[in-house]
Amino acid sequence: MKLAKPRFDIGLATNNLEGMLKFWQKDVGVPLDHVLKVRRGQNQHRHDLMGSVLKINHFEEVVPDTPPAGYQELLIASDKTLQHLSDPDGNAVRLVAAGSDGVTQIAVRMGVRDLEAHKRFYSEAFGFPERPYDKGLAFQAGEGLILLEQDSQAPSDAEFRGKGWRYITFQVFKVDDEHKRVLDAGGGEALAPVTLGTTARISMVRDPDGNWIELSQRASIVGSLD
Structure with a gap:
């Protein structure tokens, strides 16, 4: 898979907009780029995370307290004091020295039930190269890293609706082609490709968990969206 942007994005859902914006903008130092009105009752506050987008999706309706997805922690390469943090909703974020565990931009650390299944998924569906990681497996996704660790308690059917880290985004040139590629490699379909006005054409797929x-x-x- 050839990425149209050499960085992936990460999204979360919240009802606590004021607290989340204060934490991410002031405590972590991630600047707001713009606010995207997704639909009535949902605004996406898009923050510039070294070329990646931190998508803080604020919902007016109550976001359910569903079990967490497999996305466990966001790692950010930083020259600030190295520390483990959690935002007001409890989402884990860690500031690390550039190069720590191979992280030079950002990484998402995931707990997965079957490392080998995810190895096949990320190598075959996406074609990402594997990188050394002594705690499990790592895949290079542009400038970012996907860090996979064995976790018998990881979800087997992760839900999209709920607080916390819920999805990552890859920008691609032809979403229909890449969507088919993921499905052909054994990925699950969550949303068939759909065009959102003149902004984007998107789809949703699911990993083995x-x-x-x-x-x-x-x-x-x-x-172009053609």
């Missing part, structure tokens, strides 16, 4: 992954063909990046 049911974690949600967005594929996005964004007009501002690739120039």
Whole structure:
């Protein structure tokens, strides 16, 4: 899979907009880029995370307290004081020295039930190269890393609705082609490709544990939704 942007994005859902914005903008130092009105009752506060997008999806309706997805922690390469943090909703974030565990930009650390199944998924469905990681497996996704660790308590059918880290996004050139590629490699389909006005054409797929992954063909990046 050829990424249209050499960085992946990560999204979460919350009802606590004020507290979340204060934490991410002031405590972590991630600047707001713009607010995207997704639909009535949902605004996406898009923050610039070294070229990746931190998507804080604020919902007016109550976000359910469903079990967490397999996305366990966001790692950010930083020259600030190295520390483990959690935002007001309890989402884990860690500031690490550049190069620690191979992280030079960002990484998402995941707990998975079957390392070998996820190894096949990320190598065959996405074609990401494997990188050394002594705690499990790592895959290079552009400048970012996907860190996979064995976890018998990881979800087997991760839910999309709920607080916390819920999905990652890969920007691609042709979402229909890449969506088919993931399905052909054994990935699950959560949402068939759909066009969102003139902004993007997106789809949703699922990994072997049911974690949600967005594929996005964004007009501002690739120039066309055809």
